[in-house]
Amino acid sequence: MSETAPKSRMRAPARRATITAAALKIFAGKGYHATSLAEIAAAAGVARTVLYDHFPSKRVLLLAVMQEQNTALVEYVGARITGSGAPHDRMRSTIDAYFGFAQSRPEARKLLFDRTDEDDPEIRVVRQGIRESRAQAVTALLSGDMRSVGVDPDEPVAEAMVELIITGLDGVAQWWDRHPQVPRAVLVEGAMRLLWTGLGNAG
Numbered sequence: 001m002s003e004t005a006p007k008s009r010m011r012a013p014a015r016r017a018t019i020t021a022a023a024l025k026i027f028a029g030k031g032y033h034a035t036s037l038a039e040i041a042a043a044a045g046v047a048r049t050v051l052y053d054h055f056p057s058k059r060v061l062l063l064a065v066m067q068e069q070n071t072a073l074v075e076y077v078g079a080r081i082t083g084s085g086a087p088h089d090r091m092r093s094t095i096d097a098y099f100g101f102a103q104s105r106p107e108a109r110k111l112l113f114d115r116t117d118e119d120d121p122e123i124r125v126v127r128q129g130i131r132e133s134r135a136q137a138v139t140a141l142l143s144g145d146m147r148s149v150g151v152d153p154d155e156p157v158a159e160a161m162v163e164l165i166i167t168g169l170d171g172v173a174q175w176w177d178r179h180p181q182v183p184r185a186v187l188v189e190g191a192m193r194l195l196w197t198g199l200g201n202a203g
Contacts, residue, residue, distance in 0.1 A: 012054075015044075015046060015050065015054070016054050018044045018045065018046070019040065019041075019044045019046065019051055019054055019055065019061070020061075020064060020065050020068055021044075022040050022043035022044040023035075023040045023044075023061050023062070023065050024065050024069065024107050024108060024111060025043070025107050026039060026040055026043060027062060027065060027111055027115065028106075028107035028108070028110040028111040028115060029107070031115060031117050031118075032058070032062055032115070032117065032118040032120070032123070033117070033118070033119070035058070036058075037051060037052075037055075037058050037061070040061070059120065059122065059123060062118070062123065063123065063126050065111065066111060066112065066126070066127065066130055067130065069105075069108040069111060069112055070112060070130045070133075070134055072105070072108065073101055073108065073109075073112065073134070074134060074137045074138070076097060076100075076101050077094055077097045077098055077101065077138070078137070078138070078141050079097070080093040080094045080096070080097040081094050081138070081141040081142060082141055087145050087148065088196060090145075091192065091195065091196055092188060092192055092196075095169065095188050095191045095192060095195070096184070096188045098169045098170075098173070099169070099172075099173060099176070099184050099187055099188060100184070102170075102173035102176070102177075103176075103184065106177070109170070109173060112130075113170045113173075113174075114174070134166065135159050135162050135163045135166065136159060138162045138165075138166065139153055139158050139159050139162045140153070142162065146158055165195065168191075168195075169191060172187055172190075172191060
């Protein structure tokens with residue numbers, strides 16, 4: 001008589017990853033208020049009690065997903081910033097990396113930059129903290145290049161300049177979402193002409 005092998009149970013880290021992946025897609029698509037934990041649990045294929053084992057509330061789950069995706073973004077782009085090659089080549093590679101992130105992980109980009117309708121004081125504080133930590137991380141990664149052009153990375157203006165670059169590139173990514181027929185290479189070239197050459201030297 002043959003025995004049926006017991007069905008293997010998903011380990012906790014894998015189950016958590018499944019939940020956050022489902023939450024990312026739904027939060028990005030519907031927003032915080034329109035999303036329910038029951039809907040996320042169903043999409044993840046777990047019982048609500050299992051979801052609560054990992055995330056005691058919808059707020060905690062949203063914050064975890066935002067932190068997770070922000071870390072992924074900084075690592076994704078940071079690898080290009082600190083890569084080999086001349087500063088000009090690394091800048092092009094970094095711009096291309098951001099657009100690559102926006103193209104391959106649209107829900108993450110939308111949740112991090114577009115979805116700010118939570119109307120929850122704690123979420124707003126954490127979202128602002130994520131934004132500032134992202135700018136600080138990228139400023140640190142760019143510190144060598146900043147010094148080479150006479151900008152002190154420890155001055156507040158350095159972080160402001162990085163914020164301008166980040167929000168500018170994301171503005172282009174949002175435009176690209178409305179004009180998906182434009183090739184990514186064209187966007188990279190356009191951003192390079194503005195960020196590296198500058199409008200004053202474009203002619």
